[in-house]
Amino acid sequence: YKAVALAALGSYGAILFCFTLLYPLRFLLGPPIAFYDTIKEVMLWVLFSIVLLMILTEKTRITEFGGSGKLPSLLGILFAAFVFTISGVFGLIIFEAHLASPIGLPAPVLFPALAGLFGIPPLLTSVFTKPTIPHQKVEPLTQNSIEKKSTMVSILTGSTAGIFVSLIPGLTTATGTVLAMNLRQKSSHEQTIVTLSAVNTAATFSVTLMLFLIERARSGVTIAIKDLMPIEPWDSSAMPLELLYLLMFLLLSGALSFFFTLFIGRIFAGKFHIVPYQKLVMFTLLFVCALVLLFTGVFGLMVLLVATSIGFLPLCWGVRRSHCMGVLLLPIILYFLS
Template sequence: LGAPDEDSALTLLPAHSLLLEGKGYEAVALSALGSYGAILFSILLILPMRFIIDSPFNSYNILHEIMGYILIAITILMIATEKGRITDFTDKGVIPSILGIIFAFIVFIISGIFGLMILDFPVASPIGLPAPVLFPALAGLFGLPTLLTSALTKPTIPTQTIEDVEIEEKEKKSSILSIITGSLAGILVSIIPGITSATGTILAMNIRGESSRRQTIVTLSAVNTACAFSVILVLFIILKARSGAALAIQQLIPIEEWNTMNIPLNLVYLMASLLFSGTLSYFFTIFIGKIFAQRFTGIPYQPLVVATIVIIIILVSLFTGLNGLLVLLVATFIGLLPISWGVRRSHCMGVLLLPITLYFLM
C-alpha cells in the first residue's frame, strides 16, 4: 500500500518505483533474498557478537559512554547524504542539492521538537487499553502521509510481470555485499537506541557506495531482518529490550544473561526457531508474492487504501483517545513535508533521535 503516482515515484521507495513499472514481484523476491541472506549471515555472527558487545571487548559499555556523540554523528551523516534536490528556485548548479540538505535538516528539527513536546503529553485510552504516545506519532509521521498521498494521487498500478528474478554473476557479488553491509548495519541498529532500519540502510549504502534500486531493496531488507534477529541476541547479552518483540519475549520467558561461553538454552531455541521460520518465510514469500502479483490489478486498490486509513484512525482513537488523534493530526502534517519536498522520510526519526541524543548529552 501507499504506492505513489509516476511523477513522485523516484522520491519514494525503490520497491514502489518497480511496482509502477510492473515489476512488483521482482521487488518482493529481492526483499526475500535480502532477508534470508541476513538471517544466514547473522547466525554466523552469534558468537562474535557476544564477544564484541560484552567481554572481552565490552564495546556496548564503551559506546554507551559516548552514545550522544554517536547519535550526533549519525544524524549529521543522515542529513548530509540527502540526495533530494529542491528545484523550486533554480535547477542549476549545487543549489538544489544544498536546499535538499537544508530542507532535510528542517524536517529533522521539526520532528525533533515535536518529539520533545509529546514526551509528557497525556494520552489515555477510552476503553482502558495501553496508551503509548509514540503510536499516533509514528503512525502520523510514517503511515498516514504515504497512504494519503496514494489516495489523493490515485496511482495507476500496471499489470505485473511474473518472471523469476535472474541475478547475473556481477550482481551476485553486489547482492552478497548488500547483505553483508545491510546485516552489519542492522546489528548496529539493534544496539544503538533511536535509529531505525531506514537509518541503518543509509549507513550501509554509504559504506558500500552507490548501488541500483535492486540492491537498495536487498540492503533495506537485510537491515530490517538482521535488526529483528539481533535484538533477540542483544536481549540476552545486555538484558535490554530494543524492540517490541524483544520486550514481549522478555515478559514471556526467563532471560538468562549470556556471560559465559555456553549459549543460554532459551536463546538456542529462539535462534533455531528464527532460522526455521525464516527459511519457511523465504519460500512462502516467493510463492505467495507470485500469486498476489498475478491478481494485484484486480484488487480494489483505492478502497483498500482508504480502509487502511480509517482503521489507523480507529485504532489511534481506541488506544490514545482524543489527545492521540491530535498527535496523529500534527504528526501527519509533519510527515507530509518530506513527501512534498522530495527528501527522505527517515529524517522524521528526529522525533526519537533528538530527545534521545539530548538525554545522553545531559
C-alpha cells in the same frame, strides 16, 4: 514477482549472515572485550555522528530558489535539518503528554506519532493521486555472476547496518537503511530492495540477540519476551537455553518463510492488479484512525494530525523521510546531554 524474490533473498541471506556472527558478537560486545561498554561512554557522540551523516548525505536538490551551483544541494540539506529539528521538537512535546484510552487500553504516545509521520502521508497521497496497479510480470529470478556478487554485497552491508541499529537506542531500520545505502554508494533498484530487506531482517534478528548480550530491549517484541520469560545474560561460551530456542525458531521460520514467500508471491503477482487499491487505501486510513482513537482517545487523534502535517514535509520537498526520526533521536540526544 522479481521484487518479492529479491526481498526474500535479502531477508534469508541476512539471517544466515547474522548466524555466522553469533559468537564473534558475543565476544566483541560481552566479556572479555566488552565493546558495548565503550560505546555507552561515547553514545552521545555516536548519535551526533549518525544525525550529521543522515543530514549531510541528503541528495535532494531543491531548485525552487535557483537551479544552478551548490544552492539547490545546500537547500536540500538545510530542509533535511529542518525536518529533523521540527520532528524532534514534536517528540519533546508529545513525550510530556499523557494519553488515555477511552476503553482502558494501553495508550502509547508513539503510536499516533509514528503513524502520522510515516504511515498516513503516503496513504493520503495515494488517495489524491489515484495510482493504478499495472499487470505484474511473473518471471523467475535469474542473476549473472556480477549481479550475484552485488547481491552478496547488499546483504552484507544491509545486515551490518541492521546489527548496528539494534545496538544504538533511538535508531530504526529507516536510519539503518540510510547507513547501508551510504555504504553501498551507487546501486540499482534491485540491489536497493535486497539491502532494505537485509537491514530489516538483520535488525529483527539482532534485537533478540542483544536482549541476552547487552540486556537491552530495543523493540516491542523483545520487551514482550522480557516480560514473558527470565533473561539469562549470555556472558560465557555456553549459550543460554532460552536464546538457543529463540534462535532455532528464527532459523526455521526464516527458511520456511523464504520458500513460502516465493510460492505465495508468484500466485499473488498474477492477481495483484485486480486488487481495488483505492478502497484498500481508504480502509487502511479509517482503520488506523479508529485504532488511534481506541488506544489514545481524541488527544491521540490530535497528535496524529500534527504528525501527519510534519510527515508531509519530506514527501512534498523530496527529502528522505527518515529525517522524521528526529522525533526519537533529538529527545534521546538531549537525555544523554543532561
